[in-house]
Amino acid sequence: MTYNLTVSPDFPPERIASWFVFNTWLQKKLGVNIHLELYDDFESQHQAMEAGHVDLIYVNPYDATTLVREKGFEAIAAPQGVSDEAVIAVASDGGIKCVEDLKPGCHIASTDDKDVHMMCMIMIEPADLTASNINLSEHPNYVIVAKKIMIGEAQAGFFYKQAYEKMSKVIKSAVVPIVTSQISVIKHMFLVSPRFSEHKEAIKAALLDMHNDEKGRHIVEELGFDSWDEQTQEDTEFMIDLMDTLV
Amino acid sequence: MRDMTEDDVTGDFTAHHLTYFDGTSRRVLVTDEEVPFPEGKLIVSRTDPTGIITHCNKAFVEMSGFSEEELIGQPHHILRHPDMPKAAFKDVWDTAATGAKWHGYVKNLRKDGKYYWVYATVISNVRNGEVVGFASVRRKPSRTKINECVGLYKEMLAEEQSS
Numbered sequence: 001m002t003y004n005l006t007v008s009p010d011f012p013p014e015r016i017a018s019w020f021v022f023n024t025w026l027q028k029k030l031g032v033n034i035h036l037e038l039y040d041d042f043e044s045q046h047q048a049m050e051a052g053h054v055d056l057i058y059v060n061p062y063d064a065t066t067l068v069r070e071k072g073f074e075a076i077a078a079p080q081g082v083s084d085e086a087v088i089a090v091a092s093d094g095g096i097k098c099v100e101d102l103k104p105g106c107h108i109a110s111t112d113d114k115d116v117h118m119m120c121m122i123m124i125e126p127a128d129l130t131a132s133n134i135n136l137s138e139h140p141n142y143v144i145v146a147k148k149i150m151i152g153e154a155q156a157g158f159f160y161k162q163a164y165e166k167m168s169k170v171i172k173s174a175v176v177p178i179v180t181s182q183i184s185v186i187k188h189m190f191l192v193s194p195r196f197s198e199h200k201e202a203i204k205a206a207l208l209d210m211h212n213d214e215k216g217r218h219i220v221e222e223l224g225f226d227s228w229d230e231q232t233q234e235d236t237e238f239m240i241d242l243m244d245t246l247v
Numbered sequence: 248m249r250d251m252t253e254d255d256v257t258g259d260f261t262a263h264h265l266t267y268f269d270g271t272s273r274r275v276l277v278t279d280e281e282v283p284f285p286e287g288k289l290i291v292s293r294t295d296p297t298g299i300i301t302h303c304n305k306a307f308v309e310m311s312g313f314s315e316e317e318l319i320g321q322p323h324h325i326l327r328h329p330d331m332p333k334a335a336f337k338d339v340w341d342t343a344a345t346g347a348k349w350h351g352y353v354k355n356l357r358k359d360g361k362y363y364w365v366y367a368t369v370i371s372n373v374r375n376g377e378v379v380g381f382a383s384v385r386r387k388p389s390r391t392k393i394n395e396c397v398g399l400y401k402e403m404l405a406e407e408q409s410s
């Protein structure tokens with residue numbers, strides 16, 4: 001039997017090779033066949049999820065909700081000390097200093113990242129802004145979102161915090177944050193399907209121990225974090241409850 | 248819960264006597280100083296099915312003015328402000344009992360008699376089909392909405408006090 005592993009399409013593209021290395025390591029550790037399939041966008045990943053083609057997934061919070069509550073997936077681990085946060089940024093010379101300076105009818109640039117969307121929509125509420133009184137445009141990536149602000153087509157942009165922080169100095173001096181979320185409990189995590197449940201304990205042990213040998217530590221660092229933390233089912237259920245209050 | 252004393256507050260205050268749903272009562276002292284909602288944060292707490300606080304996050308602790316030890320195990324009305332009408336909280340409990348989400352604007356009382364406004368959502372925590380408790384997640388409210396609520400809650404309170 002071969003299982004399918006996939007990774008939320010919002011992972012940084014430079015990490016593609018690292019996920020293949022991770023998969024080779026994982027198969028050796030568990031003694032099972034795992035095929036890594038990376039989808040280009042959320043839509044094709046969702047189709048695979050619906051068709052039951054996903055057994056192991058490093059997933060974004062929004063999709064974790066569906067997989068845990070509707071498909072019986074279980075949480076195994078999450079990157080240590082890394083949470084998903086969002087930034088609302090504006091032109092540095094545009095006179096907008098806080099969310100309350102944004103007015104109904106304003107143009108906001110964003111991407112199709114649903115987690116970022118959710119967090120940013122609650123951060124504009126204090127300005128009496130909602131989906132029905134802003135003009136939201138969706139773009140393929142955050143550099144384009146920043147450019148829309150720089151050329152004045154958008155008064156603000158919704159960013160994934162890590163993506164904002166990785167942008168060039170030039171962009172970051174032209175497009176500056178007015179508010180950054182500090183939610184802490186919303187995060188990417190590793191889930192397994194009911195079909196994979198016989199290997200659940202083995203994979204959990206392998207991931208949590210991964211940073212303890214040199215090779216494992218190197219692989220996990222290449223994924224962009226230091227180690228895996230245990231993510232209990234209750235941690236995940238609570239994250240989902242919390243997200244449920246935000247929509 | 249103990250009565251508040253003049254040592255708890257700084258500056259001018261007014262004293263009120265609150266009687267809670269469980270029959271207990273407490274003297275609270277309130278000042279008219281507002282503490283702004285922390286930007287970008289969520290204030291989170293969880294209760295058991297009877298409304299006793301079981302968990303709270305750092306932002307909750309900081310905004311309440313209490314320590315975590317002082318909060319865990321206390322009824323959630325530890326934050327009740329005398330400007331809040333009873334009917335608002337009755338609606339919280341009636342809604343939560345049906346399993347639905349409750350949203351609303353709440354003025355909360357701090358340990359030091361100051362207050363802070365939140366936009367709160369209360370939901371039930373359902374595990375294996377059973378309600379194991381409730382959670383409230385609070386975010387920064389709009390000033391326009393707060394101003395509407397100030398008037399509305401005043402009317403509701405006046406009505407409660409006259410009946």
Ligand SMILES: Cc1cc2nc3c(=O)[nH]c(=O)nc-3n(C[C@H](O)[C@H](O)[C@H](O)COP(=O)(O)O)c2cc1C
Pocket residue numbers: 266267268269292293294298322323324325326327328331333336337339343353355369370381382383
């Ligand atoms: C999850 C949850 C969170 C609550 N949060 C608050 C709160 O922040 N402030 C507050 O005054 N009451 C809150 N309440 C309502 C209180 O339990 C209580 O009903 C209210 O303070 C009024 O007091 P009384 O019902 O004892 O009269 C919350 C209730 C629940 C279930």
